[in-house]
Amino acid sequence: MSSNYGPAFEPIEWHRNRVRILDQTLLPGDVRYIETDDYRVVADAIRRLAVRGAPLIGIAAAYGVALAAARGESATDAAETLRATRPTAVNLGWALERVLAASDVAGEAILIHDEQRAADLRTGELGAELIADGATVLTHCNTGSLATGGIGSALGVIKMAHRQGKRVHVLADETRPLLQGARLTAWELHQEGIPFEIIVDGAAAGLIAGGDVQAVFVGADRIAANGDTANKVGTYGVALASHAHDVPFYVVAPVSTIDARTATGDAIVIEDRGEDEVLSFAGARSAPGGAVARNPAFDVTPAHLISAIVTERGVLRGPFGGAIAELSAREAALR
Ligand code: MRU
Numbered sequence: 109m110s111s112n113y114g115p116a117f118e119p120i121e122w123h124r125n126r127v128r129i130l131d132q133t134l135l136p137g138d139v140r141y142i143e144t145d146d147y148r149v150v151a152d153a154i155r156r157l158a159v160r161g162a163p164l165i166g167i168a169a170a171y172g173v174a175l176a177a178a179r180g181e182s183a184t185d186a187a188e189t190l191r192a193t194r195p196t197a198v199n200l201g202w203a204l205e206r207v208l209a210a211s212d213v214a215g216e217a218i219l220i221h222d223e224q225r226a227a228d229l230r231t232g233e234l235g236a237e238l239i240a241d242g243a244t245v246l247t248h249c250n251t252g253s254l255a256t257g258g259i260g261s262a263l264g265v266i267k268m269a270h271r272q273g274k275r276v277h278v279l280a281d282e283t284r285p286l287l288q289g290a291r292l293t294a295w296e297l298h299q300e301g302i303p304f305e306i307i308v309d310g311a312a313a314g315l316i317a318g319g320d321v322q323a324v325f326v327g328a329d330r331i332a333a334n335g336d337t338a339n340k341v342g343t344y345g346v347a348l349a350s351h352a353h354d355v356p357f358y359v360v361a362p363v364s365t366i367d368a369r370t371a372t373g374d375a376i377v378i379e380d381r382g383e384d385e386v387l388s389f390a391g392a393r394s395a396p397g398g399a400v401a402r403n404p405a406f407d408v409t410p411a412h413l414i415s416a417i418v419t420e421r422g423v424l425r426g427p428f429g430g431a432i433a434e435l436s437a438r439e440a441a442l443r
Pocket of ligand 1: 326
């Protein structure tokens with residue numbers, strides 16, 4: 109099933125003081141849901157990447173606080189547990205601040221979710237203008253419905269261009285170690301009927317150099333005040349290759365992913381994950397006994413490598429400092 113206005117599946121749903129989360133660790137093989145009224149289960153799902161992607165992490169955390177409130181538990185304790193799950197995506201703290209300040213916590217969480225769906229559609233329309241008919245575009249990680257709850261950010265732009273009738277072909281980085289590209293982006297592209305090929309992460313630079321890619325679209329977990337952008341590890345390498353070969357490199361993200369309180373990318377905390385994710389493949393140990401690994405989950409792309417930042421409020425061009433300050437001030441005045 110595919111709809112023009114929303115995801116073909118719901119990655120998270122709130123119903124009568126319970127939350128239903130699509131367990132992304134099991135996709136694409138198994139479509140199974142986690143149902144709970146306990147915020148601790150939501151926190152665990154975020155930690156394990158059963159629910160993931162910066163905007164969706166924020167939505168899940170907001171519903172988590174709503175569960176605590178519904179059971180008469182402390183909203184602030186719940187928020188602290190949820191905040192500690194993953195450090196890089198700014199949407200997590202942003203959504204928690206919103207629900208903690210609200211009198212109707214569940215209502216605010218539902219509003220955050222609804223606003224994200226609307227933001228994705230607007231961003232998709234703005235970003236689709238950057239895709240030429242017949243283009244091959246490259247994307248990294250998963251930035252679709254599974255990452256936002258709407259049509260997606262970077263993947264939403266690609267979906268929108270396809271829905272507008274443009275012929276678009278996608279190269280999806282597999283995104284080691286957890287394969288968000290090969291498992292999740294491919295799952296969504298298949299459902300949308302968008303032609304795609306999965307490539308290993310190491311193939312991206314060569315294909316960009318060879319002229320096989322007309323534009324790159326990626327998401328973001330945190331955008332600093334100067335435009336430096338943290339996203340899934342491997343993004344920086346793709347940005348370097350794009351810059352070297354004059355291929356436009358676009359970051360697509362909701363305004364809630366902009367963190368004007370963080371001056372530059374140097375101050376962004378990068379999540380370190382367990383070494384098992386690197387030393388194993390599909391649940392089986394792939395490295396020799398005694399091998400150790402380093403597993404940063406994100407990297408930072410400096411602003412000068414980014415051609416534009418596409419948001420629901422417009423397309424920002426570099427140098428980004430002034431545009432981000434203006435946008436953040438406008439957003440603050442709206443709240
Ligand atoms: O570790 P993940 O899977 O949560 O990382 C996701 C990403 O890096 C996405 O690109 C980012 O959150 C943007 S999602 C619209």
